[in-house]
Amino acid sequence: MMPKLNASNSVVALLCAALVLLPVYSAVTGNIFILTLFTRIVIFALAAASLNLIMGYGGMMSFGHAAYLGIGGYAVGILATEGIGSGFIQWPVALAVSALFALVIGALSLRTRGVYFIMITLAFAQMAYYITSGLSRYGGDDGLTVYKRSDFAGLIDLSNRTQFYYLCLACLFGGLYLIWRIVNSRFGLVVQGVRSNEQRMQAIGFHANRYRLVCFVIAGTICGLAGALLANNTDFVSPAVMYWTRSGDLMVMVILGGMGSLFGPVIGAIVYLLLEELLSQVTEYSGLILGPVLLLIVLFARGGIMGLLGRMRRA
Amino acid sequence: MAEPLLRVDNLVRRYGGITATDNLSMEVVPGELHAIIGPNGAGKTTLISQLTGQVMPNSGTIRFAGRDVTGLPSYKRSRLGLARSFQITSLLKDFSAIDNVALAAQAHDGHSFRFWGNARKERRLRDAARAALERVGLGKRADVLVSQLSHGEQRELELAVALATKPQLLLLDEPMAGLGVTESARMVALLKELRKEVTIVLVEHDMEAVFALADRITVLVYGRVIACDVPDAIRKHEEVKRAYLGEQHAVTRHG
Amino acid sequence: ADSVKIGFVSTFSGPTAVIGNDMRNSFELALDHLGRKIDGKPVEVIYEDDQQKPDVGKQKTEKLVQSDKVDFIVGYIWSNVLLASLKTAVDSKTFLISANAGPSQLAGELCSPYVFSTSWQNDQTPQAVGTYMNQKGVKSVFLIGPNYAAGKDMLAGVKSTFKGEVVGEEYTVWPSQLDFSAELTKAKNSKAESIFVFYPGAAGVQFLNQYAQAGIKQQIPLYTAFTIDELSLPLQKDNALGVPGAQQWVNDLPNEENKKFVADYRKKYPGLRPTFYGAQSYDAANLINSAVVAVKGDLTKKDAMKAEMEKVNFKSVRGPFKYGNNHIPVQNFYLQDVVKDADGQLSLKTVATIVKDDQDRFHDKCAMK
Amino acid sequence: MYLVVEQLLNGLQFGLLLFLLAAGLTLVFGIMDFVNLAHGSLYMMGAYFAATFVAWTGSFVLGALMALGATLLLGIALEYAALRHLYGRDHLDQVLATFGLILFFNDAVRLIWGPAGLALPLPVWLTVPVQIIPGVYYPAYRLMIIVVALAVAALLYLVVMRTRVGMLIRAGASNREMIGALGINIKLLFTLVFGLGAALAGLAGLMQAPILTVQIGMGENILILAFVIIVIGGIGSIRGAFMAAVFVGIIDTMGRAFLPDLLRKVLSGAAASTAAPALSSMLIYLLMAIILVLRPEGLFPAAKR
Amino acid sequence: MVETKTAETLLEVDGIETCYGLSQVLFGLSLQIRSGEMVALMGRNGMGKTTTIRSIMGLTPARSGAIRFAGEAVRGLASYKIAKLGIGLVPEGRQIFPNLTVRENLIAASGNRFGASDPWTIDKIHALFPRLAERTGNMGVTLSGGEQQMLAIGRALMTNPKLLILDEATEGLAPLIRDEIWSCLSMLKGRGQSVLVIDKNVGNLARIADRHYIIERGKAVWSGTSEQLIAEPELQHKYLGI
Numbered sequence A: 001m002m003p004k005l006n007a008s009n010s011v012v013a014l015l016c017a018a019l020v021l022l023p024v025y026s027a028v029t030g031n032i033f034i035l036t037l038f039t040r041i042v043i044f045a046l047a048a049a050s051l052n053l054i055m056g057y058g059g060m061m062s063f064g065h066a067a068y069l070g071i072g073g074y075a076v077g078i079l080a081t082e083g084i085g086s087g088f089i090q091w092p093v094a095l096a097v098s099a100l101f102a103l104v105i106g107a108l109s110l111r112t113r114g115v116y117f118i119m120i121t122l123a124f125a126q127m128a129y130y131i132t133s134g135l136s137r138y139g140g141d142d143g144l145t146v147y148k149r150s151d152f153a154g155l156i157d158l159s160n161r162t163q164f165y166y167l168c169l170a171c172l173f174g175g176l177y178l179i180w181r182i183v184n185s186r187f188g189l190v191v192q193g194v195r196s197n198e199q200r201m202q203a204i205g206f207h208a209n210r211y212r213l214v215c216f217v218i219a220g221t222i223c224g225l226a227g228a229l230l231a232n233n234t235d236f237v238s239p240a241v242m243y244w245t246r247s248g249d250l251m252v253m254v255i256l257g258g259m260g261s262l263f264g265p266v267i268g269a270i271v272y273l274l275l276e277e278l279l280s281q282v283t284e285y286s287g288l289i290l291g292p293v294l295l296l297i298v299l300f301a302r303g304g305i306m307g308l309l310g311r312m313r314r315a
Numbered sequence B: 001m002a003e004p005l006l007r008v009d010n011l012v013r014r015y016g017g018i019t020a021t022d023n024l025s026m027e028v029v030p031g032e033l034h035a036i037i038g039p040n041g042a043g044k045t046t047l048i049s050q051l052t053g054q055v056m057p058n059s060g061t062i063r064f065a066g067r068d069v070t071g072l073p074s075y076k077r078s079r080l081g082l083a084r085s086f087q088i089t090s091l092l093k094d095f096s097a098i099d100n101v102a103l104a105a106q107a108h109d110g111h112s113f114r115f116w117g118n119a120r121k122e123r124r125l126r127d128a129a130r131a132a133l134e135r136v137g138l139g140k141r142a143d144v145l146v147s148q149l150s151h152g153e154q155r156e157l158e159l160a161v162a163l164a165t166k167p168q169l170l171l172l173d174e175p176m177a178g179l180g181v182t183e184s185a186r187m188v189a190l191l192k193e194l195r196k197e198v199t200i201v202l203v204e205h206d207m208e209a210v211f212a213l214a215d216r217i218t219v220l221v222y223g224r225v226i227a228c229d230v231p232d233a234i235r236k237h238e239e240v241k242r243a244y245l246g247e248q249h250a251v252t253r254h255g
Numbered sequence C: 001a002d003s004v005k006i007g008f009v010s011t012f013s014g015p016t017a018v019i020g021n022d023m024r025n026s027f028e029l030a031l032d033h034l035g036r037k038i039d040g041k042p043v044e045v046i047y048e049d050d051q052q053k054p055d056v057g058k059q060k061t062e063k064l065v066q067s068d069k070v071d072f073i074v075g076y077i078w079s080n081v082l083l084a085s086l087k088t089a090v091d092s093k094t095f096l097i098s099a100n101a102g103p104s105q106l107a108g109e110l111c112s113p114y115v116f117s118t119s120w121q122n123d124q125t126p127q128a129v130g131t132y133m134n135q136k137g138v139k140s141v142f143l144i145g146p147n148y149a150a151g152k153d154m155l156a157g158v159k160s161t162f163k164g165e166v167v168g169e170e171y172t173v174w175p176s177q178l179d180f181s182a183e184l185t186k187a188k189n190s191k192a193e194s195i196f197v198f199y200p201g202a203a204g205v206q207f208l209n210q211y212a213q214a215g216i217k218q219q220i221p222l223y224t225a226f227t228i229d230e231l232s233l234p235l236q237k238d239n240a241l242g243v244p245g246a247q248q249w250v251n252d253l254p255n256e257e258n259k260k261f262v263a264d265y266r267k268k269y270p271g272l273r274p275t276f277y278g279a280q281s282y283d284a285a286n287l288i289n290s291a292v293v294a295v296k297g298d299l300t301k302k303d304a305m306k307a308e309m310e311k312v313n314f315k316s317v318r319g320p321f322k323y324g325n326n327h328i329p330v331q332n333f334y335l336q337d338v339v340k341d342a343d344g345q346l347s348l349k350t351v352a353t354i355v356k357d358d359q360d361r362f363h364d365k366c367a368m369k
Numbered sequence D: 001m002y003l004v005v006e007q008l009l010n011g012l013q014f015g016l017l018l019f020l021l022a023a024g025l026t027l028v029f030g031i032m033d034f035v036n037l038a039h040g041s042l043y044m045m046g047a048y049f050a051a052t053f054v055a056w057t058g059s060f061v062l063g064a065l066m067a068l069g070a071t072l073l074l075g076i077a078l079e080y081a082a083l084r085h086l087y088g089r090d091h092l093d094q095v096l097a098t099f100g101l102i103l104f105f106n107d108a109v110r111l112i113w114g115p116a117g118l119a120l121p122l123p124v125w126l127t128v129p130v131q132i133i134p135g136v137y138y139p140a141y142r143l144m145i146i147v148v149a150l151a152v153a154a155l156l157y158l159v160v161m162r163t164r165v166g167m168l169i170r171a172g173a174s175n176r177e178m179i180g181a182l183g184i185n186i187k188l189l190f191t192l193v194f195g196l197g198a199a200l201a202g203l204a205g206l207m208q209a210p211i212l213t214v215q216i217g218m219g220e221n222i223l224i225l226a227f228v229i230i231v232i233g234g235i236g237s238i239r240g241a242f243m244a245a246v247f248v249g250i251i252d253t254m255g256r257a258f259l260p261d262l263l264r265k266v267l268s269g270a271a272a273s274t275a276a277p278a279l280s281s282m283l284i285y286l287l288m289a290i291i292l293v294l295r296p297e298g299l300f301p302a303a304k305r
Numbered sequence E: 001m002v003e004t005k006t007a008e009t010l011l012e013v014d015g016i017e018t019c020y021g022l023s024q025v026l027f028g029l030s031l032q033i034r035s036g037e038m039v040a041l042m043g044r045n046g047m048g049k050t051t052t053i054r055s056i057m058g059l060t061p062a063r064s065g066a067i068r069f070a071g072e073a074v075r076g077l078a079s080y081k082i083a084k085l086g087i088g089l090v091p092e093g094r095q096i097f098p099n100l101t102v103r104e105n106l107i108a109a110s111g112n113r114f115g116a117s118d119p120w121t122i123d124k125i126h127a128l129f130p131r132l133a134e135r136t137g138n139m140g141v142t143l144s145g146g147e148q149q150m151l152a153i154g155r156a157l158m159t160n161p162k163l164l165i166l167d168e169a170t171e172g173l174a175p176l177i178r179d180e181i182w183s184c185l186s187m188l189k190g191r192g193q194s195v196l197v198i199d200k201n202v203g204n205l206a207r208i209a210d211r212h213y214i215i216e217r218g219k220a221v222w223s224g225t226s227e228q229l230i231a232e233p234e235l236q237h238k239y240l241g242i
């Protein structure tokens, strides 16, 4: 199917171009901070996209997704503290630990549905939060400073702002591509079918929870990658990234951008984090604006910003 | 008589104080169309659900194709060749009709941990799905979202989905309900054809259809089998008349 | 540069904005007192809200360094926000002055030529309380605090100086625990002679309420650190009456700078009273001023500015203090008590000096380059 | 032994306080099936209103009544202006919208009342400790909380489970269209019920204000607790929420009271002193996770009442 | 059958057009029901019968045209207001309240807005459907399909409506019960109850309904009495496929 030229596709195309060209703009204008800011946004976009995989496509509303940010981050941070600086070890460990955590949490949580699922994932994330808060060897809840960014044997220098940005962007696009393929694959259709009607899927021969669990693990792993990136970006990791409000932030990004649409979470992350940043420049009472904006988006833009764009074509 | 394809022994299922299935035994032989009738709440749907694994019995055994399937979860039974349609329509509402059926075909195909290729472009699945849709008369509605199909069309889709898993035994829970006269007639014709290919258990309140189709009929009342015989015998069965048919249907006769 | 640019990172949203606001108020007052000029150059301050989140604090710090290219960064209420932000400042060789947070790492292994504190190291205050309890001859204590890093530091601090018996030690869930009745019951039944708590902000109000309502106030005296200050006092009211605490600054310290600071603060912000957070921020402004003046406005002379700041060549509102090798103050701690002043208002009052020239216990871990 | 009894009492009391906090949410979320994150904000507004009105009028009771009325009106206004459009919608839409409201209310309160928080002092007659059994004193105000919580529980149960209005609310939550087709003005009914839920949130806020705090963001931690309780109890079951609240209150209190000593007996001193606080911090979440793993629909699934 | 009580028109639908989103389903459909009359809607699957009823009830409001019920223009009114004017609906697909017990389902609906002299009560419903009496404390969701259907009919009756609308109300009912319902409808008609019914059993409809409409692609293409319907087998063949 040829992508149609409509409002949402044009916006997405423009957006991708802008993201790719951002370092050029930054270099030309000397505005370094915009690159710093967008590095963070891109990382959160990746996390949100992974949440979208389970929430938007899989119907699993995880309220504990920020846990993987922490787990990926701590994997990098703890290894760095213990003197293992190589990214070739740190990152696979980060992904593996996230996957393992997702596997355990998922296997237990997937016994429940709906709001119960929301709450049990929240519970596990909170436990992860409290456990890391108790790791006094690694800073407890004061957090852990990552003195040196992951070392990729000269292939790429994470301390170089532009290189690091492009690495993050590559991870984001890679993640999105992966998600896109998954969603349209046999596996993806089953997962979406299970979201829509589990009983029916069981009756035609699918072991619903097995697909859900695999999907859950994939999403957790992708988010673990975002966590590793975030730790490198912040040079710091602390339990605060796992607190339930951060999971809430991720959810907001996904819903705001548009659940179940590939680029929705990216747009959601950009809009949400930019709004937060910009509003805080303008006023100390940013909630007075941001809050009603969110409310209005829900009321008037079903399916988030992507939903809104999708309808603009027809109107 | 041939070796039974499905054999149920002393099945019991209780809900609180209600015994929905009461020490029920029955057999379905290969190739037959076996109808199950009985008053509302007699336990027909509960029986089907136990056969396909949505509901687990309290006791008793279910053997299918020579294998004890009593404890198997529904997805495993489906893979063994048991398929059902639901009395209360149960479809993927936000999927198109053909996607619903293609997923069933995919389930039958058995390889669903494929993460890469575009499943909607797999000719084999699509063709199988389209064939099933054509068969139930929904060929033209393939790309319509289920939520936009009328009630009757959804009932037809139920059957198409069950068919697409290429079952050995098809359990149909009131497939005629909600169909108009034309569609009912078409369904009867379709079932007549299908029965040549697959063994069918049919739960139905439409007596004209039942008597037109069934090889044997089992009558359930309060979870118990009160009769199991060929249609003509059932038609004359006094207890069945009293509990279920009433006088009118006892005398109507269709070819 | 023809102006002095200062970035100020603190919390300006959420409930703890009350602290951020006080720090900002005091900083502004200090600038007023300096004529809003440092060494003849106009001062430009950019306030940034860290939302009490480490990664946001880090991002704001980066913005100040990269985008605004500030000469100094001041503020930081929270240890974790400070720790997350530290590297950015140090790597860019921008002076960072912590006006509150004092994690042990800052005093120890993470000390840096570019980082100064105008507050204290976390452990110093509870150590002073422990010392005070020794002075009072308290034989046993029951410790209660929130279960997070600062909470554990605080209880450890008391234990490191208190010579009597610690009969119990309770950590409560932070920040979500609402109800302390289980802990209070335990404390009461432990037959301890005293209770020590550390509960900053709203939790302090909550704890004192429940302590008083459970009727334990009449039975077991309470000692505190960072639990009662000018921000919480209006909410704690009579519950705080007679509950002692320790601080390096109290509003009635009898030096001229302090009198001016307190009086002008109350004039400029009617209805509000300055707090130790504010006093520290006020000092931070003056510390910066001293450094810039010393290099005659040449902000590129970092070494000279560092050397000047190490001398503490300004008049602090807490009275004279010195810097240790790790740029953490070596200073006095005072006993403060809650009393009713002449017009029936509750206020904090200096009762005694508990320790003189106290230095934190992590300074020898600092290998200052 | 005395100690155990007293801690049990603490736990019971805490549990009832939790129920009070969760009561309004049971109505709006459990029964009406609306995920209202702004419940915590309404709770906060209740406390702020009460602190303000009590200061104005000088009377605790009068101020409290005014605050109740004010949150009721606020709830109705919110529902009418925005939230009513979200009933049939996806839970996540409700999450986003009401999350927006949290942001709004927090900053609105900071703008109006400032960031410092307010004090709501008790009238003298409620401050005295009362001797309930010889040797055990209990704060009078906490006894009052127990009474109010019990009254709310009874009232809620009767209205929702025993009256036709309650049936209509439950019916409307499961199928709005059909209840309309039966001639019931479900919009109006839901507005009123939402208002009642808001008033209950306000009641919880004002009741806890004197023992806890009146603070921006005070609703958020409570909110999670309230959700935990409803979920443990089984969504839609008032009895479940009540039992869960008491259960959580007792387990949590007893855990904090006795777990450290218990661990100390099993583990080495150092390990115990790090494990105990971490464990008691997690206790509520651990409890919820265990319960949900064992009983995925909570302790009292509503459908099987 | 002669129209003995040529009473005033109870329901008048005049040229309504209804859409679901962008797809139009009704194209200028008109029909009338007089007081005390029993009218049947017939047509193949997907022709718009249910949509017609949804439009009358205001559940899927008609975009244009006019609907008058009991002398009031009701197009555009909220559905609860329309229902209050005296329409009782047995919807397609039962739509009972799953989280209420059988008894509560009935109580929730109960009402006697027009002071019927002999109103429906739970006891009468139980007498009509003894099965429901046995299940009175069960949650709606646990009922069998047929039991749910009985409950849906009972619930509509409990509102004591002026006009009773049944959309495939006999779907999934056992023959005995189905007969029971038909005789119950005859009895109701005898008491002057107006009824609008959709059913696939043309034989029964022809036996007890007064008039019939055949709907084809969103329009009423034929209307007439039972005698006329029976007299025109080619009509049945063309539109109903019999």
Ligand SMILES: Nc1ncnc2c1ncn2[C@@H]1O[C@H](COP(=O)(O)OP(=O)(O)OP(=O)(O)O)[C@@H](O)[C@H]1O
Pocket: B147, B148, B149, B150, B151, B152, B153, B178, B180, E020, E021, E023, E025, E043, E044, E045, E046, E047, E048, E049, E050, E051, E052, E092
């Ligand atoms: N929610 C919907 N969205 C879009 N289209 C719909 C919707 N509901 C029904 N339709 C379409 O409207 C047409 C008429 O549907 P309707 O349900 O009124 O038919 P019906 O005559 O009642 O059929 P049946 O006998 O199968 O119940 C059908 O083609 C159907 O696909």
Ligand SMILES: Nc1ncnc2c1ncn2[C@@H]1O[C@H](COP(=O)(O)OP(=O)(O)OP(=O)(O)O)[C@@H](O)[C@H]1O
Pocket: B015, B016, B018, B020, B038, B039, B040, B041, B042, B043, B044, B045, B046, B047, B087, E135, E138, E141, E142, E143, E144, E145, E146, E147, E172
């Ligand atoms: N989950 C449940 N809980 C309690 N009772 C149940 C449950 N499921 C079914 N029942 C009861 O078991 C009995 C049998 O139900 P079942 O659905 O099998 O009947 P059926 O024969 O299919 O009837 P129908 O012809 O009306 O569809 C009914 O009386 C029903 O109320």
Ligand SMILES: [Mg+2]
Pocket: B044, B045, B046, B087, E144, E145, E146
């Ligand atoms: Mg059935």
Ligand SMILES: [Mg+2]
Pocket: B150, B151, E049, E050, E051, E092, E167
């Ligand atoms: Mg229909």
